[in-house]
Each structure stands twice: as C-alpha cells, then as structure tokens.
Amino acid sequence: xxxxxxxxxxxxxxxxxxxxxxxxxxxxxxxxxxxxxxxxxxxxxxxxxxxxxxxxxxxxxxxxxxxxxxxxxxxxxxxxxxxxxxxxxxxxxxxxxxxxxxxxxxxxxxxxxxxxxxxxxxxxxxxxxxxxxxxxxxxxxxxxxxxxxxxxxxxxxxxxxxxxxxxxxxxxxxxxxxxxxxxxxxxxxxxxxxxxxxxxxxxxxxxxxxxxxxxxxxxxxxxxxxxxxxxxxxxxxxxxxxxxxxxxxxxxxxxxxxxxxxxxxxxxxxxxxxxxxxxxxxxxxxxxxxxxxxxxxxxxxxxxxxxxxxx
Amino acid sequence: xxxxxxxxxxxxxxxxxxxxxxxxxxxxxxxxxxxxxxxxxxxxxxxxxxxxxxxxxxxxxxxxxxxxxxxxxxxxxxxxxxxxxxxxxxxxxxxxxxxxxxxxxxxxxxxxxxxxxxxxxxxxxxxxxxxxxxxxxxxxxxxxxxxxxxxxxxxxxxxxxxxxxxxxxxxxxxxxxxxxxxxxxxxxxxxxxxxxxxxxxxxxxxxxxxxxxxxxxxxxxxxxxxxxxxxxxxxxxxxxxxxxxxxxxxxxxxxxxxxxxxxxxxxxxxxxxxxxxxxxxxxxxxxxxxxxxxxxxxxxxxxxxxxxxxxxxxxxxxxxxxxxxxxxxxxxxxxxxxxxxxxxxxxxxxxxxxxxxxxxxxxxxxxxxxxxxxxxxxxxxxxxxxxxxxxxxxxxxxxxxxxxxxxxxxxxxxxxxxxxxxxxxxxxxxxxxxxxxxxxxxxxxxxxxxxxxxxxxxxxxxxxxxxxxxxxxxxxxxxxxxxxxxxxxxxxxxxxxxxxxxxxxxxxxxxxxxxxxxxxxxxxxxxxxxxxxxxxxxxxxxxxxxxxxxxxxxxxxxxxxxxxxxxxxxxxxxxxxxxxxxxxxxxxxxxxxxxxxxxx
Numbered sequence: 047x048x049x050x051x052x053x054x055x056x057x058x059x060x061x062x063x064x065x066x067x068x069x070x071x072x073x074x075x076x077x078x079x080x081x082x083x084x085x086x087x088x089x090x091x092x093x094x095x096x097x098x099x100x101x102x103x104x105x106x107x108x109x110x111x112x113x114x115x116x117x118x119x120x121x122x123x124x125x126x127x128x129x130x131x132x133x134x135x136x137x138x139x140x141x142x143x144x145x146x147x148x149x150x151x152x153x154x155x156x157x158x159x160x161x162x163x164x165x166x167x168x169x170x171x172x173x174x175x176x177x178x179x180x181x182x183x184x185x186x187x188x189x190x191x192x193x194x195x196x197x198x199x200x201x202x203x204x205x206x207x208x209x210x211x212x213x214x215x216x217x218x219x220x221x222x223x224x225x226x227x228x229x230x231x232x233x234x235x236x237x238x239x240x241x242x243x244x245x246x247x248x249x250x251x252x253x254x255x256x257x258x259x260x261x262x263x264x265x266x267x268x269x270x271x272x273x274x275x276x277x278x279x280x281x282x283x284x285x286x287x288x289x290x291x292x293x294x295x296x297x298x299x300x301x302x303x304x305x306x307x308x309x310x311x312x313x314x315x316x317x318x319x320x321x322x323x324x325x326x327x328x329x330x331x332x333x334x335x336x337x338x339x340x341x342x343x344x345x346x347x348x349x350x351x352x353x354x355x356x357x
Numbered sequence: 358x359x360x361x362x363x364x365x366x367x368x369x370x371x372x373x374x375x376x377x378x379x380x381x382x383x384x385x386x387x388x389x390x391x392x393x394x395x396x397x398x399x400x401x402x403x404x405x406x407x408x409x410x411x412x413x414x415x416x417x418x419x420x421x422x423x424x425x426x427x428x429x430x431x432x433x434x435x436x437x438x439x440x441x442x443x444x445x446x447x448x449x450x451x452x453x454x455x456x457x458x459x460x461x462x463x464x465x466x467x468x469x470x471x472x473x474x475x476x477x478x479x480x481x482x483x484x485x486x487x488x489x490x491x492x493x494x495x496x497x498x499x500x501x502x503x504x505x506x507x508x509x510x511x512x513x514x515x516x517x518x519x520x521x522x523x524x525x526x527x528x529x530x531x532x533x534x535x536x537x538x539x540x541x542x543x544x545x546x547x548x549x550x551x552x553x554x555x556x557x558x559x560x561x562x563x564x565x566x567x568x569x570x571x572x573x574x575x576x577x578x579x580x581x582x583x584x585x586x587x588x589x590x591x592x593x594x595x596x597x598x599x600x601x602x603x604x605x606x607x608x609x610x611x612x613x614x615x616x617x618x619x620x621x622x623x624x625x626x627x628x629x630x631x632x633x634x635x636x637x638x639x640x641x642x643x644x645x646x647x648x649x650x651x652x653x654x655x656x657x658x659x660x661x662x663x664x665x666x667x668x669x670x671x672x673x674x675x676x677x678x679x680x681x682x683x684x685x686x687x688x689x690x691x692x693x694x695x696x697x698x699x700x701x702x703x704x705x706x707x708x709x710x711x712x713x714x715x716x717x718x719x720x721x722x723x724x725x726x727x728x729x730x731x732x733x734x735x736x737x738x739x740x741x742x743x744x745x746x747x748x749x750x751x752x753x754x755x756x757x758x759x760x761x762x763x764x765x766x767x768x769x770x771x772x773x774x775x776x777x778x779x780x781x782x783x784x785x786x787x788x789x790x791x792x793x794x795x796x797x798x799x800x801x802x803x804x805x806x807x808x809x810x811x812x813x814x815x816x817x818x819x820x821x822x823x824x825x826x827x828x829x830x831x832x833x834x835x836x837x838x839x840x841x842x843x844x845x846x847x848x849x850x851x852x853x854x855x856x857x858x859x860x861x862x863x864x865x866x867x868x869x870x871x872x873x874x875x876x877x878x879x880x881x882x883x884x885x886x887x888x889x890x891x892x893x894x895x896x897x898x899x900x901x902x903x904x905x906x907x908x909x910x911x912x913x914x915x916x917x918x919x920x921x922x923x924x925x926x927x928x929x930x931x932x933x934x935x936x937x938x939x940x941x942x943x944x945x946x947x948x949x950x951x952x953x954x955x956x957x
Contacts, residue, residue: 255459261414263474263525264447266440277464352464353509 054334055109058327059102070094072321073118109331115324119317124328127313132332134204135309139298139336141225142232147287150237154244154283155276161249169241176238181297185231185304192227199226202306228305232297236290240283247279254278281348288344292337360428361533361565362388362411367425369406372418380406380420382589388533393559393566395576395597397612398586399834404569407586408535411567412452413442430532448478451526455538457518461510467494467521468506471528478529493524497554514925515698516547520554527558533565540575544697544861549905549915552578571835573616574864574907577601578914585609597911615835616909617864623892628691628869630846631839643850647690647871652855653709653823658682658718659936660701660708664929677928678704679715680879681939686823686872689849691856693866693887695902696876699925702859705876706825709857710742711735723822740770743816747828749808753800759811760796766818785814789844806837813844817852825857830865842869863906867891872947875899879928880939880955885948895950898957926956 070088074080080088089095093104108115114124157169193201200206204224209216251257252275260274302311310329317325349355369381381403388394396404409415410422413434427434429450434442454460461470471490475481481489487506494502497520510518519539526534536555540548552575559566568579576583580597585608593606604610615632622629627644660679663672679701686692694702708715711727720727727738743766746752753762763782767773773781783793789810800808809829816824826845830838846869848854860866866873867887874884875898883896894900907915930936941949 255454255456256462258414259454259460259522259525260462262412262446262452264443264445264477265473266443274462274465278462354463354511 050338051331051334052106055106055327055331056102058330059105062323062327063098105327114328114331117317117322117325119320119322119325124324127325128310128328128332131308131310131313134307135295135298135302135311136336137221137225138228138232138302138307138309139294142229142298143236143287143291143294143340145229146233146236147240147283149233150240151244151276151280151283153237153241154279155248155271157241157245158248158252159271161245166245169245173238173241176234176236179234181231181235182300182304184234185228185301188227188231189304200224201227204308224307228301228307231304232294232301235297236287236294239290240287243286244279244283247282248275251275251279277351281352284344284347284351288341291340291344292333295333295336359390360387361390361430362567363428364407364411365426365428367407367410367427368423369403369410369415369420370423371420379589381410384425384586384589384591386584386591386594388565388567390532391559391563391565392581393568393579394582394584395568395570395580396584396586397570397573397576399571399836401588402586403589404586405537408452408537408567408569411535412446412450414446444478447474447525447531448529449532450535451529451531451533452535452537453519453522453526453539455541457515457522457539457542460522461518463510466507466509467513471506471521471524474525474528490524490528493528494521496527496558497521497524499524514547515543516551519543519547519551523551523554523558527562527564530562531564533567534559535567535569537569538571539568541570541572545863545907546697546902546905548575549907552907553915555579572907573613574909577909577911578907580911585612601909601911612835613909615839617868618909619864619867619903619906620891622867623888626888628846628871628887630843631868633836633839633843645689645691645846645849645871647855648688648853650688651685652688652723653686653857654719654721655685655705655709656683656719656721657938658705658708658720659716660704660713661716662713672932674929674931675934677879677930677934677936679708680936682718682876682879682881683939684872684874684881684884686855686857688822688855689853690871691849691858691869692872692874693858693860693870694874694876695860695863695866697861697925699928700876701879701928702876703827704879706744706827706857706859709825710739710744712744740766740772740819741821742823742825743819743821744825744827745809745812745816745829747831749805749812749832750800752812753808755800758797758799759803762800763796763811763814763818766815770819772819781818785817788817788848789814804837805833806841809833809841810844813841813848817848820852821854823855823857825859827859828861829858831860831862838865845869863903875902878926878956880951882951882955882957883949885944889945889948893944893948895944895948898955 070085070092073088074085086095093101096104112125114128116122117124117127120127153169153172157166160166189201192199200223204221205217206220206224209220257270257275260270265274298309299311299314301307302309303315306312310332313325314329316322317329364387365385367381367384368379371378371380384403384407386394396407398404406415406420411427411429411434415421422435429445437445461467468487468490471493472483472486475486475489476483479486491502491506494506499505499517499520505513510521513521522539539555540551543551555566556579558564566579570576577597582596583594583600584591585593585600585606587608593600593604593609600609601613604613617631627646658679659681662676662678664674664676665671666673682705684692694705696702704713707713709720709727715728718728722738722741725738727735730738760782763785764778767778767781782796786793786796791807791810791814795803795807800811803811812829830841833841842865845856849856858866858869870887872885873887873890874881875890875896876882877898883890883894883899890899891903894903904915937953939951940953942952944950
C-alpha cells in the first residue's frame with residue numbers, strides 16, 4: 047500500500063511537470079506580468095531552479111513528512127486546505143457508496159426472485175436509467191426539481207450558516223439534509239451496476255446445490271434467500287464495489303461542483319483553473335489514499351464474508 | 358408392513374422449447390416403513406426427478422407433476438400448504454445428494470449447518486442445538502467432532518462432507534431418507550464406508566431409505582427391494598433377491614449383464630471388450646495381445662509441488678505428489694494406475710508429458726529421454742503422447758466447431774496439407790464412430806459420451822504412440838462408459854496403441870488392462886500383470902482396496918467391520934524432509950510389491 051502511494055506521488059509529480067509552464071508563470075500572470083529577473087527570483091524561491099531529480103526527491107521527502115507545500119492561490123498550507131475539505135468528500139463518498147450498495151443489493155435480491163417477472167423488468171429499467179444518465183445531468187435535474195418545485199432539500203452547500211443553535215443534533219440533521227441530494231445523485235450510477243450484478247449473481251447462486259440443500263432442510267423461503275443465497279452472492283458485488291471506488295471518488299468531483307459541496311472536488315476544480323500545482327498534487331495523493339483504503343476495506347470485507355479467502 | 362410412501366400413477370412433465378416432455382410416465386410404487394428401496398436406472402430415466410417430487414422440490418416452471426399423487430404417511434403431499442411442506446422437509450423426509458463438494462454452503466461452518474436444521478424443526482436453543490449437532494457429527498464418525506464442527510466445508514474431504522450431509526439428513530430422525538447417488542462422486546474406499554454408515558444408521562434409527570443409484574453393485578449392497586426404471590417408466594419391481602437371481606424384464610437382464618464384475622476376468626489373459634446394455638453378445642475382437650517391446654520407461658519419477666507462504670511468497674513446504682515411481686509400458690498394451698483421489702496417479706500422467714515439471718527421474722519414450730528435451734524438441738515429442746481428460750464437458754472449447762477442435766493438433770504441427778485435412782478429419786470421425794455431419798457442430802450439441810469420442814479423436818489426430826486416459830470414462834453412464842471403453846480397445850487392436858489408463862474403478866481396470874499399478878500417497882505400492890494383482894494382491898493396501906469394491910451379489914454384503922481404512926495422511930512435508938527411496942520385493946515375474954513404508 048505504501049509502495050502504491052510512493053509510485054502515485056512520483057507519477058503525479060512527473061505528470062504535472064510534463065505540462066508546459068510552471069508556478070512562476072502562473073504567479074507572474076496573476077501579478078500582471080514580470081520581467082526576467084523577477085521570474086528567476088520566483089523560480090529560486092519555489093526551488094524550480096534545482097535539477098529535476100532533486101526537486102522530485104525534495105518533494106517526496108516533504109510528502110513523507112506530511113508537508114504538501116504552500117498554496118499560492120489560497121495562501122495557505124496545502125495540508126490545512128485539504129484537511130478542511132477532506133471530511134466533506136469522505137462523507138459524500140462513503141455515504142453514496144453505502145447507499146448504492148444497500149439499494150443495489152436490495153433491488154438485485156428482489157429482482158432475482160422472479161427473473162422473468164414484472165418486478166425484474168422494473169429493476170432492469172431502473173438500472174438502465176442509472177447507467178445511461180450522466181451524473182451531472184441527473185444532478186442538474188434533481189437540482190431544478192428540488193429548488194423550483196419541491197423545495198424540501200437544500201440544493202447547495204453543506205451547512206446552513208443561519209443556524210445559531212449549539213446543539214450537536216441540530217447541526218447533524220442540517221448536514222444530513224444538505225447531504226441528501228448529492229448523495230442520491232452520486233449513488234444513482236452505482237446502484238445501477240450493483241443491482242444488475244447482484245441480480246445476476248443471486249440467480250447463479252439460487253441454482254446452486256447448497257441452496258437445494260437449504261430447501262431440503264425445510265427452511266423458509268426467507269431464510270433460504272437471505273441467509274444461504276445472499277451471503278454467497280455478495281462477493282462479486284463487494285469486489286466490484288471496491289474496484290469502482292475510484293470511479294465514485296472521481297464522480298464525487300462532478301457532483302460536488304454541481305451542488306457546491308465544499309469538498310475536495312470543488313477545491314480540485316479551482317486549483318486546476320488557477321494552476322495551483324501543490325494543491326492539485328495534494329488532492330491527488332489524498333484521493334489515492336482514499337482509493338487504497340477503500341480497496342483494503344473491500345479485501346477485509348471479502349475476507350470476513352468468505353473463510354476461504356486468505357490475505 | 359405399513360406403507361410409508363405410496364406413489365400412484367405419477368406423471369411428471371418437463372416444459373422445454375420443443376414442447377412438453379414426459380419425464381416420468383405413470384409411475385407407481387410404495388416404500389414401507391424401515392425398508393430400503395433402491396431405484397435403479399441410467400441417467401435421464403427420471404429417478405432423481407421422482408425423488409425431488411417426493412420432497413416437493415421440483416424446479417418451478419421447468420418440471421411439474423401433471424397427474425397422480427404422492428401419499429406420505431397417508432397424507433397427500435399435493436394438498437399441503439407451502440408452510441406445511443417446509444415443516445416436513447428435513448424433518449420427516451430428508452435427502453442427501455450426489456455432489457458432496459457443492460451440497461454444503463461454503464460460507465457457514467458445518468456445525469452451523471447441522472444445528473440449523475435442528476433449530477428449525479426441534480425448537481432447541483442455539484447451545485443445545487450445537488451440542489446435538491456435535492453428537493450427530495460423532496454418530497457419522499467424523500473424528501474430533503467438537504473441533505471439526507467449527508470447520509468450513511472446504512476444510513473437509515469429499516467423504517467427510519458427505520458424512521456431514523448425512524448428519525444433516527438424519528438430524529431430526531426422519532421417517533424416510535432419500536439418498537440420490539450419494540456415493541457416485543466418491544472413491545471406492547469412501548463409498549464402501551458411506552454405504553456401511555447408511556446401513557448402520559438405518560438399523561439404529563429404523564428410518565426407511567429410498568436409495569437412488571445407477572450402480573447394480575451398490576444396489577446389491579443396500580436394497581431390500583428394487584425398482585428398475587427405464588426412460589420414465591418402471592419396468593420391474595421386486596425384492597433384491599428376485600431382481601438379482603431371477604430378473605424378468607429384458608432391460609433388467611441386460612443391466613445386470615453389463616455390470617463388470619470383479620474377478621470375472623481372472624481366467625482371461627488379455628483384456629476383453631465390455632458387454633453393452635441391450636446387446637446379448639459382445640462383438641468379437643481379436644485378442645489384444647500387445648508386444649513385449651517397451652515403449653515408455655519411467656525410472657524413479659519424483660514430482661513435488663512447492664507450497665508458498667509468508668509475506669515474501671517463499672516456498673515453505675512441498676507436496677510430495679509423486680515419490681520414486683518406476684514402471685514400463687509395452688507397445689500395444691495398457692497399464693492402469695489405480696488409487697484413491699490424491700494418491701498422485703493423475704500427477705504421474707501429467708508429469709510424463711511435462712504438463713507439470715517433474716522434480717527428478719527419467720522418462721524414456723522409444724529411447725528418447727523426454728525430461729532432458731528443450732522446449733522445441735519437447736513440442737515434437739508431445740505429438741507421440743496425447744491425453745484424454747476426465748470431464749468431457751470442460752475439456753472441449755464450447756465456442757469452436759468440432760472440426761476445428763479435432764484439426765487443431767494437425768494445424769499446430771503442420772503435418773497435414775490443407776487440401777487433405779478435411780478428409781483426414783473425416784477419417785478420424787469415422788474412427789470414433791461419429792457421423793461426419795457432426796464436424797460443424799458445437800460441443801453443447803453432443804452428449805457426454807459423444808464429447809469423449811471427440812476428445813479421443815483429437816488425441817488420435819497426431820498418430821500418437823501412447824494415450825494417457827486420465828479418468829476418461831469416470832463421468833459417463835455405465836452403458837456409455839462401456840461403449841467408449843470398447844472404442845478404446847478397438848483402436849488398440851487396429852493401431853497398436855499403448856494406453857496409460859488412470860482410474861479409480863477397479864472393475865473397469867480389470868477389464869481393460871494388461872498390467873496394473875496401485876498407488877498410495879505418491880508411491881507405487883504394487884505393480885504387476887493384471888491377473889497377478891487381482892488374484893494375488895500382496896500389499897495390504899491393494900488387499901483393502903479390492904475388499905472395498907462393492908460386489909453385485911446381495912448375499913455378499915459388507916459391513917463396517919470389513920473395512921478399516923485410515924484417513925489418507927498429508928503428502929505435505931517441510932523442506933528438510935528426506936523421502937526414502939522405494940524398495941520393491943519381487944513376488945513373481947513382473948510382479949513387484951513395495952517393502953518400504955508408504956504411510957499406509
């Protein structure tokens with residue numbers, strides 16, 4: 047895992063350096079132009095006059111010490127900036143992932159009971175919509191619906207700053223209310239995948255010999271379905287959920303932009319616009335971290351689910 | 358005695374795209390309390406479907422009872438609600454299935470799976486149900502049941518899993534136990550033990566047994582009464598002695614005649630073709646004399662697999678799959694390797710063509726040392742040895758027409774010009790007795806026996822000198838098995854082929870081989886001419902193995918006392934383990950028996 051992080055740090059650094067122009071150009075631009083001497087001064091200040099490998103080495107060492115540099119745009123340490131936004135993204139990503147897993151599995155199990163019936167068709171259509179609709183489009187539609195027609199959920203931000211109560215629960219429910227739409231939007235793509243996958247793997251498992259054994263034991267339909275079949279059909283779904291974790295993270299960036307959710311997505315968007323390299327590098331590292339942790343969680347869940355898996 | 362189950366004029370239909378198909382046709386029979394009724398017939402005769410209908414477990418929408426009724430304990434099962442049926446299943450009627458490997462849920466411990474059925478029907482709390490689950494595991498002779506109850510199915514052997522299934526089935530003292538081919542997938546030694554166990558438990562609990570099988574020898578071991586089924590219909594019913602001593606129906610007679618009986622080849626020097634179901638006389642074949650010219654000489658073959666472990670995936674131990682094995686196969690003759698699963702017989706076959714790389718030893722094919730060849734020469738050498746595998750369903754590519762699959766070896770070696778390829782493949786299809794019109798078909802359009810013929814045609818394509826048949830007929834029905842074996846023997850006569858026949862079925866081995874080698878835990882414990890091995894077995898393991906084979910005679914039943922198999926020890930040893938060389942004693946000409954320890 048540490049190795050993955052190191053490789054990502056190095057690759058990110060390489061990629062951003064391959065792009066023409068550097069921070070000095072950007073700063074000069076925002077200052078309204080600079081002469082050669084000022085440019086050299088700036089480059090020296092940011093260590094850009096050093097040979098490439100020294101820059102890389104310095105960067106890696108600093109990252110290892112949790113020093114991600116300084117944002118010239120926000121004029122704040124990158125680490126502080128990210129830490130301020132990170133919990134919001136984490137909340138969005140995990141809640142969307144859990145919601146889509148829950149709904150997807152529920153729909154999948156439901157559809158598998160009667161694979162050729164109306165309910166199965168309905169679930170299939172529903173997932174087809176989830177696949178097909180781009181997440182920002184779903185987001186904008188929901189945004190219009192809930193801001194103009196049924197204004198029960200707030201459509202932007204994460205907190206209502208007019209709340210003055212010091213009660214924890216008041217704030218908690220306020221965040222939940224704000225979370226609702228972005229979470230649904232982000233989850234809408236993935237529950238489609240999960241429900242299709244869960245349906246397929248449920249259907250396969252329902253034909254297995256041990257399901258016949260469970261029925262032969264005289265267990266009720268519910269026990270056969272939810273105890274014996276479901277547990278066995280979960281592993282492909284969980285595996286896929288782990289693999290799509292990175293897609294959820296990148297989807298979050300779009301969703302955050304649509305709903306002005308104060309997470310890493312909006313920060314990333316702004317830093318790309320303003321060529322804020324240190325912030326961008328920091329965000330990349332944090333999303334890598336999130337994806338690797340997500341994969342680790344997947345492996346651990348699979349291990350807990352299936353005693354045959356050894357890590 | 359009172360009837361426990363009575364099936365009256367049962368008709369079961371299958372709905373297919375081509376229309377409805379009668380699977381069970383006007384079937385009636387009864388099962389009395391505490392008796393064992395064997396239902397015997399070949400696959401597709403409707404015997405399993407009948408059992409499933411008794412459990413009310415027919416797959417919905419695919420199979421359904423169109424008329425007739427099933428009375429259990431004087432209640433008509435069709436009139437019960439789903440909940441009432443669920444109360445009977447696993448409680449009064451219980452069932453064990455053919456495939457112990459897949460019949461248990463892989464994600465629950467065996468203790469949970471046994472106690473689940475007790476909690477379902479007996480209203481016991483978790484602790485009490487667990488205690489009786491452990492008692493049940495003890496009753497089905499699982500060693501250390503209190504510890505093994507925490508094991509998952511994958512940690513148990515096939516035989517042990519079937520014991521767990523029996524424990525589940527007997528947990529609620531059912532009035533009837535349905536056993537659907539419970540030993541077909543098991544080794545002959547394990548089969549003998551499981552059969553003895555079912556008989557013993559039946560006597561202790563007084564439960565009736567409906568035993569479904571295709572194997573007449575098993576019928577002779579188990580049955581009080583027998584029902585013989587032939588596509589969908591009952592053709593004969595009677596006590597086990599009536600059926601075996603005085604069969605009335607032609608089909609029963611031919612079924613009994615087709616069963617290879619252990620010992621019937623004792624006076625015959627050369628292999629003989631199998632009798633076919635429905636054919637009175639076997640087609641005369643020239644005696645398969647063979648030659649005494651060695652084709653393949655194997656000396657001190659050792660194959661070990663590394664066991665990787667730890668963070669760095671280093672080798673931490675070795676599986677000693679094949680340990681110091683030597684044998685010779687003569688031109689035009691068949692050597693059979695027999696033994697239980699895990700004894701290394703398949704690994705020997707694979708080592709010979711270096712599908713697995715042997716650790717040491719010599720393999721000489723017609724004077725060429727195969728193990729010292731480089732990749733290019735090995736490729737050439739492989740054209741002389743071809744393999745036929747066990748599972749005809751997975752050893753053919755489902756997405757290529759059969760022509761291409763049989764032609765592939767020829768194309769690979771480029772030995773045949775394109776113009777005559779068509780003709781050559783046609784000849785091969787003729788050889789294995791498949792119509793040439795099959796050339797453009799796909800594997801799923803063929804039956805198991807036909808697929809195995811394709812596998813043989815593919816093996817023959819390169820005119821090999823030796824064919825390794827790795828359990829090549831084990832997955833087939835008795836009558837189909839006989840046909841495929843006869844084909845192989847015919848090819849041996851016509852082409853002078855040699856076979857390495859790997860099998861666990863002693864009766865088949867006795868029929869087809871010139872020489873027999875018995876393997877145990879990676880070692881060849883005894884080898885010699887077929888007659889010598891079967892008539893005068895020297896090694897205690899060979900003797901016990903022969904004792905375990907069921908005999909198709911109801912007067913010669915085995916009890917648990919006759920069997921004394923120890924569980925197979927582990928072939929995994931640490932890196933420092935030094936394997937002893939195998940030392941043999943000469944019993945007679947060409948008959949050798951292992952004198953050093955083999956773990957048995």
